[in-house]
């Protein structure tokens with residue numbers, strides 16, 4: 001038998017470290033010999049949960065079947081794995097310390113024969129050591145979020161900034177795994193039935209959040225609830241609403257207020273339309289779904305959200321090239337361009353989100369943009385862009401990363417507002433033409449408040 005032990009100093013709470021290490025779906029992030037992991041049992045990670053690991057050592061691929069024999073958060077877990085000619089027992093023990101915790105990792109490996117163990121020992125030792133170092137890097141204290149000189153310059157030069165929107169840009173950012181947890185926190189996600197919203201819902205449910213998922217398609221909402229229950233044991237609540245319709249957005253807000261107001265609201269639902277059309281209340285559709293509905297939800301839930309809460313508005317890098325037309329918010333003049341209407345609406349949401357952050361000292365209100373991610377929305381609304389850019393697009397998980405990080409990280413609560421991309425704060429304007437002066441923002445706020453005012457006051461009347 002080969003026995004290896006490692007002691008890992010972690011700058012995080014014991015609970016986060018144990019969950020991260022024992023949920024073997026995280027293994028490919030810190031053990032390079034593991035190429036894929038699937039959880040084979042339904043429900044939350046805990047005693048009895050089983051995983052199938054696909055490993056690669058040189059040319060050799062192997063399957064390992066693991067089971068969690070004991071799971072006692074926040075301090076201990078034991079896992080046992082079996083494969084062709086190999087048995088592994090991993091003992092994880094966590095001790096709280098002043099600055100975080102110490103994680104003790106003990107691995108016992110049995111191979112077919114003792115001579116094989118003698119032969120393989122140096123190689124196994126090297127691999128386990130490498131994994132322990134990577135686990136230590138994953139568990140160290142989070143670093144402050146900042147945009148370096150290169151990032152500032154890239155933003156100012158626009159094109160190099162946009163090159164970072166790609167999958168390759170995400171990989172170059174070398175972001176640490178998200179180890180933080182959301183146990184018991186109530187998180188609302190709009191537009192959770194597809195793309196980035198769905199990826200965020202899965203990631204947050206895996207980290208223990210209680211979710212309310214808002215969408216317009218009951219069948220797809222129910223399918224997601226089922227998936228979340230199987231994947232992580234999360235029992236998500238459905239709020240069905242077509243957010244283009246402010247009447248339904250208002251009802252969704254009231255429903256979400258009924259029980260406990262959320263700690264986090266992720267305003268993710270959004271759309272880009274090829275042609276101008278109007279919502280049931282006569283608003284231009286891009287304005288209605290990308291600005292009016294999220295503002296209405298923000299203004300409904302924000303004042304009731306607990307201190308330290310966060311609102312995360314999913315916007316778009318497209319807003320950087322799109323100045324606002326304060327005299328034509330409904331895009332009634334000129335030839336309609338869907339990308340321009342979309343960029344303008346996202347800019348409105350960003351600017352007024354910042355305003356709300358100033359008015360509500362108990363909350364952080366962030367805007368984040370995901371870069372370019374391959375989602376059903378992009379495939380549908382920008383087919384030519386999708387065809388050409390496909391190899392460069394992020395996956396939905398990468399696109400949702402900053403929203404998930406803002407929902408969970410200390411930085412998401414400490415910095416009260418910002419425009420975030422790949423977990424770093426970015427300027428709201430990179431071109432002088434998009435800059436708004438304070439009186440213009442006042443005027444914009446006034447116009448938008450007039451547009452959504454009747455629905456906000458109908459809530460006051462209902463309450």
Ligand SMILES: NC(=O)c1ccc[n+]([C@@H]2O[C@H](COP(=O)([O-])OP(=O)(O)OC[C@H]3O[C@@H](n4cnc5c(N)ncnc54)[C@H](OP(=O)(O)O)[C@@H]3O)[C@@H](O)[C@H]2O)c1
Nearest residue numbers: 191193194195196242243244268269270316372373375377
């Ligand atoms: N993917 C990117 O590269 C990218 C880039 C910049 C910004 N964004 C932003 O990221 C967010 C998510 O986009 P995505 O790419 O994941 O697109 P997606 O796959 O189309 O997902 C959008 C989500 O919003 C929901 N939604 C749309 N209209 C709605 C309505 N009227 N009422 C209720 N829900 C509605 C959709 O519901 P259904 O499932 O019923 O359609 C879907 O769940 C959007 O705000 C988008 O503007 C995305």
